[in-house]
Amino acid sequence: MNKIYNPTKETWQSILKRPTANFNDIEETVKGIFKEVQTKGDSAVTKYTSLFDGITIGNIEVSENEIKEAINLVSDDLKNAIQLAKSNIEKFHAAQKTAKVFVETTEGVQCWQEKRPIQKIGLYIPGGTAPLFSTVLMLAVPAQIAGCQEVVLCSPPDKSGKINPAILYTANLCGVTKILKVGGIQAIAAMTFGTVTIPKVYKIFGPGNQFVTVAKQLATQFGVAIDMPAGPSELLIVADDTAVPAFIASDLLSQAEHGTDSQVILVSTSKELIDKVEEEVQKQLEVLPRKAIAEKAIANSKLIFVENDxxxxxxxxxxxxxxxxxxxxxxxxxxxxxxxxxxxFIGNYTPESAGDYVSGTNHTLPTNGYAKNYSGVNLDSFLKAMTFQKISEIGIQNIGKTIEIMAEAEGLQAHKNAVTLRLKDLKI
Amino acid sequence: MNKIYNPTKETWQSILKRPTANFNDIEETVKGIFKEVQTKGDSAVTKYTSLFDGITIGNIEVSENEIKEAINLVSDDLKNAIQLAKSNIEKFHAAQKTAKVFVETTEGVQCWQEKRPIQKIGLYIPGGTAPLFSTVLMLAVPAQIAGCQEVVLCSPPDKSGKINPAILYTANLCGVTKILKVGGIQAIAAMTFGTVTIPKVYKIFGPGNQFVTVAKQLATQFGVAIDMPAGPSELLIVADDTAVPAFIASDLLSQAEHGTDSQVILVSTSKELIDKVEEEVQKQLEVLPRKAIAEKAIANSKLIFVENDxxxxxxxxxxxxxxxxxxxxxxxxxxxxxxxxxxxFIGNYTPESAGDYVSGTNHTLPTNGYAKNYSGVNLDSFLKAMTFQKISEIGIQNIGKTIEIMAEAEGLQAHKNAVTLRLKDLKI
Structure with missing residues (x-):
């Protein structure tokens, strides 16, 4: 761990610098696969599933039977846990519903804003070592509250051609309308263009490795929206002498175990706390199953002492x-x-893992400094705000002249004329 | 105008197809200028202003004196018009403020969502034939309501090195903090990287030509957010026999005068109305100052008859x-x-130009089919939703077991451990 005392402001930028990923070398691969999926559809998807996932799958759509099987395979304890998490996530996201905003801005000029669901959405859930059924909850629950009509979920199959039962159980529980055994670039491409089996969607959500990240970026060039740009996960803790070093260490480590490129930072006004946390991290690290990963992330972590809050x-x-x-x-x-x-996350008894799973807040959040300009996923991520206006005969007489003056000043005579004609009509 | 009767569903996609822009040939130009602005800052900006705008400017920041001069140059009529528009836009966007969303999801688990302003934003206002001071209103007014701290406006200088007085007047009225005489790719690049004179911003808003559009797209690769992807402006009208053909024609033409690539569509259940609108369009077109532009857009327009609503x-x-x-x-x-x-826009007395200027709704809207997955600019475009959670000793005891089970099932032991440590601590 790197201890830094009282860094001058000029050095902040370099201390806080995130690793910059260079995606140029994989961009060509991604573009190539996109082109192939666009032109060849399902057969290209099958080809790349064989190539990348090492399995050739006949029917990539998960069947009713597979879902039933998965439901049987998930323990009751895990089912109950998933249901409590779902309930909390539902409560918090349902509370984010906004009423129609209605304003009569001038007499006879009624304006309102309403939110309507994005009709077709796609969820990407990575496979690999950690089966992220929690991410299914975080994306499918608000999609259901928003009223999205089609919710397509893609996740790569394992070597035996299956998706983790907990993912299937959760997807089924949360109203996902179609589950497909497709991962990686080919999944994102298929949801972008649509194939016979995989529906084209309007917005793609979910985490993924660098290939998925670049694929999602490329998807935006074909009219698809994405939840947000992705980068390695991050945690920053600010703590003073009132903090419990063992708790702080455990939170830093829970971030560090995500990946070797995870960003872990502690800022403190107490040198003593920094030293104690450092000790605790070493102690707790020893017994972690993902020690190898966490150790690398911790080696890059920073413990920063500053004078005051x-x-x-x-x-x-x-x-x-x-x-x-x-x-x-x-x-x-x-x-x-x-x-x-x-x-x-506030206070001694609010570990990050509470928000990752159960508290009710969403865990799909802006990384890489995007917290400066992006919201985390929330109910609005699944809705569009549309505006409406209805102007009465009195209303157009109240604002007509103003429109005419402004349109004329912008040199847009036809804009003016659309008002002039109506005003004349009302004077007869 | 192209009349189409009862098109079969299979043909809809081709009938409704938008022109696809090919940006590949200008991408290299945009990348080159970005690189130069990133490394050379203001001197690169000055160089490209000379090259593209035909003027070499010593001080690109608009001075207090220039603003005073502009205020004197704008007529009282136009000032009053701008102020009424501002007042309506303010009313409608202020009404979009959302209260803190607070939910205790489980006893002792308090979650809330709050919106906070994007601290630094950039507005791009094109120059050219139509000085879009209305767009200044549409972007600067909600930015001010949101509480954005820095609002930078870039607009290209004319041949005499000035920005249109109505733009300066409006920017000053709406609390823009810095106005710069810079346009095109170099403006977007400067706001992306920051120069000595031009601040780096977190999100860029505003319309522009194809160079600006590609530049905004490229900006997103450097961590800057943008309002939305851009395409040519569009209008679709649905009308039946209760509509006034002259009004419909005037609305189609006010869209058509924006540019030769504007999309203009009428859908109707009345063949008679379609014929009458066609006649009216020809009549009104003759007297328009921007006839040459509108004529080309109208030539590509579509009048579609369908059987029912x-x-x-x-x-x-x-x-x-x-x-x-x-x-x-x-x-x-x-x-x-x-x-x-x-x-x-609803009813006979609600022309599109009302929303372009004065009704109060925002005129920065999703084109090119993006209405399927993007909101138009609204108050939330200038804010980020952040979530907070505070868990009490009772709260962590209520949800701790659930977190442990889920973390374990995802193979994330350190996530589990962060909870286990706290639960143990409470049992002593």
Whole structure:
């Protein structure tokens, strides 16, 4: 771990620098597969599933029977856990519904805003070592609340041609309308263009490796929206002497085990706490099954000492962490003033893993400094805001002249004329 | 105008096809200028301003004196018009503020969502024949309501090195913090990387030609967010015998005068109306100053007859128009059921130009079918939703076991451990 004491402001940028991924070398691969899926559809999807996942699959759509089988395979304990998590995520996201915004801006000029669902969405759930059924909850639950009509889920098959039962169980529980055994670039391409088996969608959500990340970026060039740009996961903790070093260490490690490129930062006004946390990290690290991964991330981690809360806040705001844990005496100072963070965890008994799974907040959050300009996934991510206006005869007489003057000043005579004709009609 | 009667569903896609722009040939130019601005800053900006705008400017920042001069140059009529528009836009966007969403999802588990401003934003306002001060209103007014701290506006200088007075007047009125005489690719690049004179921003808003469009897309690769992808402006009108042909024609033409690539579509259940509108368009077209532009757009326009409202709705939803005018007997049918549209204009006295300028709704809207997956610009475009959670000792005991089970099932032991440690601590 790298200890840094009182860094000067000029050095912040380099201290807080994230690893910059160079995607140029994989961009050509991604483009090639997109082109092939666009022209050849399902047969290209099957080809790349064989190539990348090492299995040739006849029917890539998950059947009713496979779902029944999966339901039997998931333990009751896990089912209950998933259901409690679902219930909390539902409560929090349902509360985000907004009523129609209605304003009569001028007499006779009625304007309103309504949100309507994005009709077709795609969820990407990675395979690999960690079967992310929690991400299914985070994406499918708000999609269902929003009223999305088609919810397509793609996830790569394992070597035996199956998707993890917990993923299938959760997808089925949360109203996913179609589940497909397809992963990687070919999954994103298929949801972008549509194939006979895989529907084209309007927006793609979900995490993935660098190939999936680049594929999602490329999808946007073909009219598909994506949840947000992705980068390695991050945690920044601000803590002082009121924090429990063992808790802080456990939170840093739970971030570190995500991947060797995970970003782990502790900012503190206490040198003593920094030393204690460092010790605790070493102790806890020893017994972790994913020690090899966590160890590498921890080696790059930073423990930063600063003089006071004000400097700490400024530094944290400059970083804009995805996850931000506050474990200080004056927690309100940070809660009130933090400008850039994805999700904030407050106090000694709020570990990041609570938000990853059960508290109810969404765990799909902006990384890589995107907390400065992007929201995490929330109910609105599955909706579009549309505006409406209805102007009465009185209304157009009230604002008509104004429109005419502005249109004329912008040199748009036909815009003016659309009003002039109506005003004349009303004068007869 | 192209009249199409009862098109079969199989042909909809080709009838409703938008022109696909090929940006490959200008991408290299855009990348080159980005690189130069990134490395050389202001001197590169000055160089490209000379090259593209034909003027070498010493101080690119608009001074207090220039703003005073501009205020004097704008007529009182136009000032009053701009102020009424501003007031309506303010009312409608201020009403979009959302309260903190607070939910105790489980006893002791408090979650909330708050929106905080994107701290630094950039507005791009094109120069050229139409000085779009209305777009300044549409972007700067909600930015001010959102509480964005830095609002930078870039607009290209004319041959005498000035920005149109109405743009300066409006920018000053709406709290823009810095105005710069820079346009095109170099403006977007400068706001992406920052130069000595031009601040780096977190999100860029505003329309522009194909160079600006590609530059905004490229900006997203450097961590900057943009309002939405851009395409040529569009209008789709659904009208029946209750519509006034002259009004419909004037609306089609006000869309057509935007550019030769503007998309203009009329869908109707009345062949008679279609014929009458066609006649009216020819008549009104003759006297338009921008006839040459409008004529080309009209030549590509489509008048589509369908049997009934149900088919009309399905076709319109498939298109997803940026602007959608409803001028039919049963307008509620469309208002209730339209799933994909940017902004909707209802009834005989609601021309699109009302929304372009004064009604209060935003005129920065999704084109090119993006109404299926993007909102138009609204108050939330200038904010990020952040989530917070605070869990008490009771709360972690209520959900701790659930987190442990889920973390274990995902193979993330350190995530589990962060909870186990806390639960143990509470049992002592």
């Amino acid at each position: 004000k400097i700490a806040l400024e530094l944290i705001d400059e970083y804009g962490p995805e996850h931000f844990i506050i474990s200080t005496k004056d927690e309100d100072f940070y809660v009130r003033n933090i400008g850039n963070a994805g999700s904030v | 149900k088919i009309a709705l399905e076709l319109i939803d498939e298109y997803g128009p940026e602007h959608f005018i409803i001028s039919t007997k049963d307008e509620d049918f469309y208002v209730r059921n339209i799933g994909n549209a940017g902004s909707v």
